[in-house]
Amino acid sequence: MTRLIEIVDERHRVAIAPEVGAAIARADAMTRDGPVPMLRGWHGGEPAPFAMGSNLLVPFSNRISGGGFSFEGRFHPLAPNLDGEPYPIHGDGFQAAWTVMDAGPSAATLSHDGTMGDFVYRANVRYALSDAGLQTTLDIENRGAPLPFGGGFHPWFVRSPDTRLAFRAKRVWTETEDHLPVDHVAISELPHWDFSNGALLPRGWINNAFTGWDGRARIIQPDAGISIGIEAGEGLDVAVVFSPAPDCGFFCFEPVSHGVDAHNQPGLPGLVTLATGQTLRLSMRLGWTPLER
Known part of the structure; x- marks a missing residue:
C-alpha cells in the first residue's frame, strides 16, 4: 500500500508519496464549494510515477540522446530508464523512494541520495503551504565529479x-x-502556439519546449471555478507543454532549467556545471484564485 503524507492549511490540501519519487499525489484547492483539484490527482490504483499529480526531475530534465554525453573530454554513458523509451528521461529521482526528513501540519522535507550513470548527488525537496500557495524548493548537491546538472518540475493538470x-x-x-529537438523557432512564426493572451490547448499532439519563458503562467479552469498560477524561481526559463489529445483529460506544463537534450547541444544551454559539493536550487509555486461567476 502506498504511504501518503498530508500537509494542509485553510486553502490547500496536499498529499505527497515518499516512495513514488516524493511526488505530489494530490493537491486540492479548498474553495467555498469544497475541494477542487489544482492538479490531476492520483486516487488509488497502480502508484506509477506518471499517475501522480507532479513529479520531481533530477538530476536533469527530459531526454538525453546518443547513449550519453561528452563533458570536458570524457564521455559519460547513460542507459534508458523507462520501458518503451529509447533514451534516458527525466533523471532518476522520480523513480526512487525518498526519505521523509520532517513533516509538519503545513510543510514537509524529503531527501534522496541518487546515482545515475556518473551523476552522484543528494536531493532535498521542501513542500510548504502559505496563503500564496504551494511552494516547492528542490536543492541538488553534486557529490561526484563536476558535471552539468539541471532539473525541474513536472505537474499534471x-x-x-x-x-x-x-x-x-x-x-x-x-x-x-522520437521527441528530440529540431528547429528553434520564434513564437511569431507559429501563432497557433502563442499562449501570451491565453488560449485553448491545441487539438493535436503537443510536446514542445518553449524558451525565453518569463517564469509565470496561468491556467484557467472554468469547470472547477478556479485559476491556477505558476511562478518559477531563478534558472527555470524553459516550459515544456505536453498533451497527447483533447480527450486525454490532462496536460503538463513543466518548468525546467533546460531544453530537451541540452547535454548534447553546444554551450550546454540552461545546464549548470556543479563542482563537488556545490548545490543547485530550483523552485516553483502553485497558487489559486476563484473565478468570478
Missing part, C-alpha cells in the same frame, strides 16, 4: 474542453518523431 493556458515565451523547439 486537469484538461477540460474549456481549459485555457496563458504564458509568454520567445521561442519554441519543434521535435522529431
Whole structure:
C-alpha cells in the first residue's frame, strides 16, 4: 500500500508519496464549494510515477540522446530508464523512494541520495503551504565529479474542453518523431502556439519546449471555478507543454532549467556545471484564485 503524507492549511490540501519519487499525489484547492483539484490527482490504483499529480526531475530534465554525453573530454554513458523509451528521461529521482526528513501540519522535507550513470548527488525537496500557495524548493548537491546538472518540475493538470493556458515565451523547439529537438523557432512564426493572451490547448499532439519563458503562467479552469498560477524561481526559463489529445483529460506544463537534450547541444544551454559539493536550487509555486461567476 502506498504511504501518503498530508500537509494542509485553510486553502490547500496536499498529499505527497515518499516512495513514488516524493511526488505530489494530490493537491486540492479548498474553495467555498469544497475541494477542487489544482492538479490531476492520483486516487488509488497502480502508484506509477506518471499517475501522480507532479513529479520531481533530477538530476536533469527530459531526454538525453546518443547513449550519453561528452563533458570536458570524457564521455559519460547513460542507459534508458523507462520501458518503451529509447533514451534516458527525466533523471532518476522520480523513480526512487525518498526519505521523509520532517513533516509538519503545513510543510514537509524529503531527501534522496541518487546515482545515475556518473551523476552522484543528494536531493532535498521542501513542500510548504502559505496563503500564496504551494511552494516547492528542490536543492541538488553534486557529490561526484563536476558535471552539468539541471532539473525541474513536472505537474499534471486537469484538461477540460474549456481549459485555457496563458504564458509568454520567445521561442519554441519543434521535435522529431522520437521527441528530440529540431528547429528553434520564434513564437511569431507559429501563432497557433502563442499562449501570451491565453488560449485553448491545441487539438493535436503537443510536446514542445518553449524558451525565453518569463517564469509565470496561468491556467484557467472554468469547470472547477478556479485559476491556477505558476511562478518559477531563478534558472527555470524553459516550459515544456505536453498533451497527447483533447480527450486525454490532462496536460503538463513543466518548468525546467533546460531544453530537451541540452547535454548534447553546444554551450550546454540552461545546464549548470556543479563542482563537488556545490548545490543547485530550483523552485516553483502553485497558487489559486476563484473565478468570478
